[in-house]
Amino acid sequence: MLQTFNEKNRDLIVSVGGALLPRAEAKVSVFDSLVQGGDGCWEGLRLYQGRIFKLREHLERLRHSALAMGFAEIPSADSIVQEIKRTLAANGMTDGVHIRLTLSRGEKITSGMDPRLNQAGPLLIVLAEHKAPVYEKKGLRLATSSFRRFPPDCLDPKIHHNNLLQSILAKLEANAAGADDSIMLDLRGFVAETNATHLFRVADGVVETPRTVACPEGITRATVLELCRRNDIPHAERDLSLAEFHRADEVFCTGTMGELASVTSIDGRTIGSGEVGPMTQRLSGLYGEETRSGGEQVA
Numbered sequence: 641m642l643q644t645f646n647e648k649n650r651d652l653i654v655s656v657g658g659a660l661l662p663r664a665e666a667k668v669s670v671f672d673s674l675v676q677g678g679d680g681c682w683e684g685l686r687l688y689q690g691r692i693f694k695l696r697e698h699l700e701r702l703r704h705s706a707l708a709m710g711f712a713e714i715p716s717a718d719s720i721v722q723e724i725k726r727t728l729a730a731n732g733m734t735d736g737v738h739i740r741l742t743l744s745r746g747e748k749i750t751s752g753m754d755p756r757l758n759q760a761g762p763l764l765i766v767l768a769e770h771k772a773p774v775y776e777k778k779g780l781r782l783a784t785s786s787f788r789r790f791p792p793d794c795l796d797p798k799i800h801h802n803n804l805l806q807s808i809l810a811k812l813e814a815n816a817a818g819a820d821d822s823i824m825l826d827l828r829g830f831v832a833e834t835n836a837t838h839l840f841r842v843a844d845g846v847v848e849t850p851r852t853v854a855c856p857e858g859i860t861r862a863t864v865l866e867l868c869r870r871n872d873i874p875h876a877e878r879d880l881s882l883a884e885f886h887r888a889d890e891v892f893c894t895g896t897m898g899e900l901a902s903v904t905s906i907d908g909r910t911i912g913s914g915e916v917g918p919m920t921q922r923l924s925g926l927y928g929e930e931t932r933s934g935g936e937q938v939a
């Protein structure tokens with residue numbers, strides 16, 4: 641699942657602060673808050689046949705993050721949608737597209753951490769790329785990381801911010817272990833999520849996932865729980881230990897970037913039959929129906 645360069649993305653047009661720029665010129669200032677401190681928040685969106693799935697939920701999470709980070713101004717949801725539409729139109733994009741939406745605190749008058757050095761408003765970046773779901777669907781291998789996910793009193797995971805170093809360090813460990821991704825525990829030793837996705841397990845027909853104590857309020861996660869509710873599939877949100885994942889019948893991960901992806905090995909243990917399980921297949925099918933029929937028209 642190492643992504644490779646897609647030739648279709650060579651001549652991308654990117655929106656930076658309202659300017660539509662060719663890929664090579666799409667840059668931020670060295671004084672931008674993202675460069676100075678990873679001081680921004682972001683969303684990953686996916687475009688299906690001209691429609692963005694769960695668009696309003698993503699924009700709401702972006703607003704929640706910006707509010708928690710005390711941004712002086714937050715662009716309205718409608719103005720962000722307009723900028724997304726402009727960017728997609730400039731690229732002639734309608735399907736198979738992933739959009740990385742970033743809201744930086746903006747440019748500073750001098751280098752430094754203090755948000756009072758920000759005397760101009762936030763900076764919105766709309767980066768749309770041709771990108772199919774990135775996760776291998778036949779079964780991922782995970783390895784547990786030595787890095788823990790923060791609880792809310794260290795850095796609240798309900799803020800979807802650009803400080804990705806904790807995830808990157810965990811990903812380095814996964815790479816070194818020959819795994820696809822890392823499992824990250826919370827400070828109490830319960831499973832939080834992977835370095836980039838939420839985790840679910842299936843045991844005795846019950847679909848279970850950790851509470852959002854040390855992982856973001858995932859939109860794909862919420863969709864899967866909603867699909868369970870609507871289809872009378874027993875489900876629960878609770879503290880889950882690593883042993884409960886090791887002995888599960890099925891494990892899968894979720895995220896906008898890769899949708900639902902089966903996990904067939906954790907820390908060298910084969911999960912269930914070692915194949916994509918029936919509940920994972922069923923929920924993936926239901927999720928596919930949602931993305932085919934739902935979403936807001938933008939292109």
Ligand SMILES: Cc1ncc(COP(=O)(O)O)c(C=O)c1O
Pocket residue numbers: 683684807833835836837838855856857858859860861894895896897
């Ligand atoms: C750390 C982390 N976990 C999980 C997810 C998946 O969340 P969602 O389903 O909202 O895409 C993301 C997505 O950005 C993430 O950054």
